[in-house]
Amino acid sequence: MKKTTLLALLLIGSSALYAQKTDEQVLKEIYKSALTNSTCYSWLDHLSNSIGSRLSGSANAEKAVLYTKGEMEKIGFDKVYLQEVMVPKWVRGEKETAYILDNKTKTTVPICALGGSIATASNGLTAEVIEVHSLEELKTLGTEKIKGKIVFFNRPMDNEQIESFHAYSGAVDQRYAGAKEASNFGAVGTIVRSMNLRLDDFPHTGAQSYGDIPKAQYIPTAAISTNGAELLSKTLKNNPKLQFHFKQSCKQYDDVLSYNVVGEITGMEHPENIMVVGGHLDSWDLADGSHDDGAGVVQSMEVMNIFKNLGYKPKNTMRVVLFMNEENGLRGGNKYEELAQKNKENHIFALESDSGGFSPRGFSLECDAVNFKKIASFTTLFEPYLIHSFVEGHSGSDIGPLTSKKIVKAGLKPDSQRYFDYHHAANDKFDAVDKRELELGAATMASLIYLVDQNGIVE
Amino acid sequence: MKKTTLLALLLIGSSALYAQKTDEQVLKEIYKSALTNSTCYSWLDHLSNSIGSRLSGSANAEKAVLYTKGEMEKIGFDKVYLQEVMVPKWVRGEKETAYILDNKTKTTVPICALGGSIATASNGLTAEVIEVHSLEELKTLGTEKIKGKIVFFNRPMDNEQIESFHAYSGAVDQRYAGAKEASNFGAVGTIVRSMNLRLDDFPHTGAQSYGDIPKAQYIPTAAISTNGAELLSKTLKNNPKLQFHFKQSCKQYDDVLSYNVVGEITGMEHPENIMVVGGHLDSWDLADGSHDDGAGVVQSMEVMNIFKNLGYKPKNTMRVVLFMNEENGLRGGNKYEELAQKNKENHIFALESDSGGFSPRGFSLECDAVNFKKIASFTTLFEPYLIHSFVEGHSGSDIGPLTSKKIVKAGLKPDSQRYFDYHHAANDKFDAVDKRELELGAATMASLIYLVDQNGIVE
Numbered sequence: 001m002k003k004t005t006l007l008a009l010l011l012i013g014s015s016a017l018y019a020q021k022t023d024e025q026v027l028k029e030i031y032k033s034a035l036t037n038s039t040c041y042s043w044l045d046h047l048s049n050s051i052g053s054r055l056s057g058s059a060n061a062e063k064a065v066l067y068t069k070g071e072m073e074k075i076g077f078d079k080v081y082l083q084e085v086m087v088p089k090w091v092r093g094e095k096e097t098a099y100i101l102d103n104k105t106k107t108t109v110p111i112c113a114l115g116g117s118i119a120t121a122s123n124g125l126t127a128e129v130i131e132v133h134s135l136e137e138l139k140t141l142g143t144e145k146i147k148g149k150i151v152f153f154n155r156p157m158d159n160e161q162i163e164s165f166h167a168y169s170g171a172v173d174q175r176y177a178g179a180k181e182a183s184n185f186g187a188v189g190t191i192v193r194s195m196n197l198r199l200d201d202f203p204h205t206g207a208q209s210y211g212d213i214p215k216a217q218y219i220p221t222a223a224i225s226t227n228g229a230e231l232l233s234k235t236l237k238n239n240p241k242l243q244f245h246f247k248q249s250c251k252q253y254d255d256v257l258s259y260n261v262v263g264e265i266t267g268m269e270h271p272e273n274i275m276v277v278g279g280h281l282d283s284w285d286l287a288d289g290s291h292d293d294g295a296g297v298v299q300s301m302e303v304m305n306i307f308k309n310l311g312y313k314p315k316n317t318m319r320v321v322l323f324m325n326e327e328n329g330l331r332g333g334n335k336y337e338e339l340a341q342k343n344k345e346n347h348i349f350a351l352e353s354d355s356g357g358f359s360p361r362g363f364s365l366e367c368d369a370v371n372f373k374k375i376a377s378f379t380t381l382f383e384p385y386l387i388h389s390f391v392e393g394h395s396g397s398d399i400g401p402l403t404s405k406k407i408v409k410a411g412l413k414p415d416s417q418r419y420f421d422y423h424h425a426a427n428d429k430f431d432a433v434d435k436r437e438l439e440l441g442a443a444t445m446a447s448l449i450y451l452v453d454q455n456g457i458v459e
Numbered sequence: 460m461k462k463t464t465l466l467a468l469l470l471i472g473s474s475a476l477y478a479q480k481t482d483e484q485v486l487k488e489i490y491k492s493a494l495t496n497s498t499c500y501s502w503l504d505h506l507s508n509s510i511g512s513r514l515s516g517s518a519n520a521e522k523a524v525l526y527t528k529g530e531m532e533k534i535g536f537d538k539v540y541l542q543e544v545m546v547p548k549w550v551r552g553e554k555e556t557a558y559i560l561d562n563k564t565k566t567t568v569p570i571c572a573l574g575g576s577i578a579t580a581s582n583g584l585t586a587e588v589i590e591v592h593s594l595e596e597l598k599t600l601g602t603e604k605i606k607g608k609i610v611f612f613n614r615p616m617d618n619e620q621i622e623s624f625h626a627y628s629g630a631v632d633q634r635y636a637g638a639k640e641a642s643n644f645g646a647v648g649t650i651v652r653s654m655n656l657r658l659d660d661f662p663h664t665g666a667q668s669y670g671d672i673p674k675a676q677y678i679p680t681a682a683i684s685t686n687g688a689e690l691l692s693k694t695l696k697n698n699p700k701l702q703f704h705f706k707q708s709c710k711q712y713d714d715v716l717s718y719n720v721v722g723e724i725t726g727m728e729h730p731e732n733i734m735v736v737g738g739h740l741d742s743w744d745l746a747d748g749s750h751d752d753g754a755g756v757v758q759s760m761e762v763m764n765i766f767k768n769l770g771y772k773p774k775n776t777m778r779v780v781l782f783m784n785e786e787n788g789l790r791g792g793n794k795y796e797e798l799a800q801k802n803k804e805n806h807i808f809a810l811e812s813d814s815g816g817f818s819p820r821g822f823s824l825e826c827d828a829v830n831f832k833k834i835a836s837f838t839t840l841f842e843p844y845l846i847h848s849f850v851e852g853h854s855g856s857d858i859g860p861l862t863s864k865k866i867v868k869a870g871l872k873p874d875s876q877r878y879f880d881y882h883h884a885a886n887d888k889f890d891a892v893d894k895r896e897l898e899l900g901a902a903t904m905a906s907l908i909y910l911v912d913q914n915g916i917v918e
Contacts, residue, residue, distance in 0.1 A: 035618045159494045162844055162899075197895060359818070359874045361845065385621055386820065388847035415818045415874060417895045436618075436656060436876045 034443035040302035048288035048430035055285040057089030072263035082259040085335040093249035101243040109228035112203040124247030147186030179221035193229035202425040261322040269315040276350040280326035295357025302442035323398040333398035347404040352396025358414035360444040362389025367408040493902035499761035507747035507889035514744040516548030531722035541718040544794040552708035560702040568687035571662040583706030606645030638680035652688035661884040720781040728774040735809040739785035754816030761901035782857035792857035806863040811855025817873035819903040821848025826867040
């Protein structure tokens with residue numbers, strides 16, 4: 001090779017060198033790097049075991065901001081910075097208590113306040129219970145039958161669904177809007193069956209909204225474990241006059257300042273085109289949030305770690321974005337889009353990992369038919385890695401607000417069967433994440449980003 | 460419909476009625492039955508939590524024979540029977556102990572005897588250690604360097620492999636043949652790094668064989684946890700003269716009588732053609748064997764339970780076979796084939812589930828190209844259930860010996876990433892199996908069996 005040619009190549013940078021490798025070769029290197037030389041699992045260990053739960057506005061959430069910023073600085077991004085964002089601050093307070101009072105028999109059941117709920121009175125709330133299976137059923141029953149009672153939403157997630165997220169979508173309206181709707185009919189509180197396909201003793205928290213009802217009409221709302229829901233339903237059948245008692249002391253504070261964490265590598269050929277990969281840094285407060293969404297955070301960071309290990313310098317500008325407040329406000333995702341608009345940025349691609357750190361199966365894609373076809377054409381490249389599923393569908397909540405002239409949005413699709421065993425519950429802990437499954441997810445994400453970076457999208 | 464037609468249909472039985480349904484409809488019913496109306500998880504609960512580990516020749520193995528026979532009788536097979544088979548009886552004895560003696564520092568490490576190993580002397584075995592990474596390396600070192608020492612086989616399973624079973628195949632020769640080979644060079648014992656991709660504290664047992672060396676040359680052999688192996692290797696680098704001590708009191712007894720458990724439904728159209736579905740009833744002794752192979756046992760039983768729930772009467776004769784002694788002898792699989800030959804049976808299909816109760820991904824098939832093509836043509840029917848992988852490869856150990864004029868053999872392929880976290884170790888317990896993943900595996904098996912039953916194989 002002539003000296004001048006070598007020099008020219010060095011000047012063009014490594015994407016030209018990478019052009020000499022086949023996509024098959026690069027994907028092989030990506031998976032090898034993830035499985036033998038990755039940092040994501042130890043990042044997750046720190047986030048989960050040294051920091052812990054990271055609810056928006058909490059001290060831990062701020063620790064996570066500083067920690068991930070510091071780690072991203074070590075990877076060697078061109079720049080790492082924070083985006084200021086005001087977030088809600090809701091605090092659970094003392095551990096909740098609840099029991100069923102069936103004549104004189106008290107049976108304790110596991111509950112947890114839903115995010116954003118108000119507290120009960122300090123001595124708790126005790127009332128009769130009316131069981132319903134949908135928001136619509138409230139209208140049929142009417143104020144007469146609901147007033148003064150605790151409404152118990154008990155429609156289970158549908159076990160027939162193959163994708164557990166479909167089962168979740170089909171049931172979560174009870175959690176999100178149950179309190180608001182029941183309040184309109186005079187209910188004094190609501191209890192919702194946990195969003196969990198399994199029968200167990202974990203109550204699962206999650207966002208709820210009082211919508212536009214007046215503050216005076218806010219009623220306390222909590223989730224009950226699936227076993228607890230079964231018991232309550234069974235006991236109600238024998239004694240429709242039983243009483244339910246629960247006590248929670250949660251509180252909504254004023255919004256506080258927090259941050260999205262952003263790491264950026266400037267593109268070698270099209271620095272004006274931005275590709276985003278991210279997850280959300282906040283979690284619920286009951287556990288580490290290792291699957292939701294510690295996994296997505298560390299996988300997104302790992303994508304850049306892999307590129308660095310491989311010496312790959314992308315054509316387009318790459319951004320790792322660790323969004324704040326996905327769980328109860330989506331303020332981080334909205335702020336990111338607001339700033340992108342303000343700075344007239346051109347996003348061509350965004351990938352989110354927020355479906356757990358399980359074995360990757362494929363991607364769900366939000367884009368036009370031409371780009372879908374283009375991305376689906378990568379299928380054969382992914383087959384050796386057992387990635388088969390390229391489907392149209394929701395990509396991710398944090399990248400949801402993102403608009404651009406032309407953008408392809410994707411969500412990593414891991415195996416979904418066990419996700420709702422852990423989702424928003426006290427068992428979403430580090431030990432529930434398998435190292436290889438986490439790493440394979442990161443490799444799968446890096447592979448798609450590499451292929452899109454090399455091949456572009458159809459504008 | 461004319462009365463005579465109806466009568467004719469009733470006489471032909473339900474496979475004719477099933478012919479009026481599309482395959483899509485039947486698969487939908489199969490998955491629905493498995494996810495909403497199955498018994499496999501509670502069978503596994505009993506096998507794992509009420510019976511427990513089921514090593515061949517143990518009292519628990521016999522309990523499992525009686526329990527599964529009884530449960531199969533409840534399902535309503537045409538006949539349920541036992542096949543006598545003599546099996547090895549190896550007993551671990553007292554829990555093993557081991558330590559590294561580095562000058563005067565003793566560090567305890569977790570080990571377990573390999574199946575079939577002899578005991579150490581009653582006060583244990585203490586010797587210097589030589590670390591090797593392959594059987595071949597023994598030859599290079601020769602008797603001079605090996606004699607009187609404990610050989611420590613420490614080649615890890617290859618993390619670069621995507622399928623964990625490939626990583627297992629690439630490392631397990633050290634466990635299976637390490638003691639025999641090392642003995643030939645005068646070693647006094649062997650320690651093998653556990654077959655586990657993860658770094659943890661569980662030693663993983665498994666079969667080993669002294670082959671044809673004289674009994675006087677048998678040496679004790681044990682597995683060490685992966686963390687223990689890392690520590691031993693690191694300590695050896697600093698002090699090649701360190702001593703390793705281990706003590707085990709395992710013993711091989713005379714063979715004892717045991718059984719394969721067989722449940723049979725006579726085919727409506729081709730009773731002479733037999734289709735087998737099975738797993739192995741025995742397990743290692745360190746845990747419940749919930750993944751290996753409690754899962755395969757209850758999934759095989761569930762296939763027939765699904766057919767019963769759906770009122771499906773197969774064209775060909777169906778047999779659920781719960782094989783005894785897969786782990787340390789394969790006597791059950793060999794006996795089944797011996798009897799099949801003796802009775803001049805015609806097996807057209809066999810499916811084994813022995814890769815854990817994880818999310819199903821597809822099948823590995825052993826058959827000729829014509830039948831492979833035929834089965835792979837079912838792919839689109841399986842796509843809604845996220846079953847994508849139809850590959851050529853090993854089907855199952857128990858159905859391995861089975862020969863017939865023309866036979867298609869298949870193995871259920873679940874996601875393999877976590878399998879070796881549990882394989883042959885004390886954590887292979889009921890809680891490690893997810894109910895939905897187990898049920899989806901059973902539905903996937905029932906679907907393939909239904910399709911082969913309807914469409915036949917190419918003779």
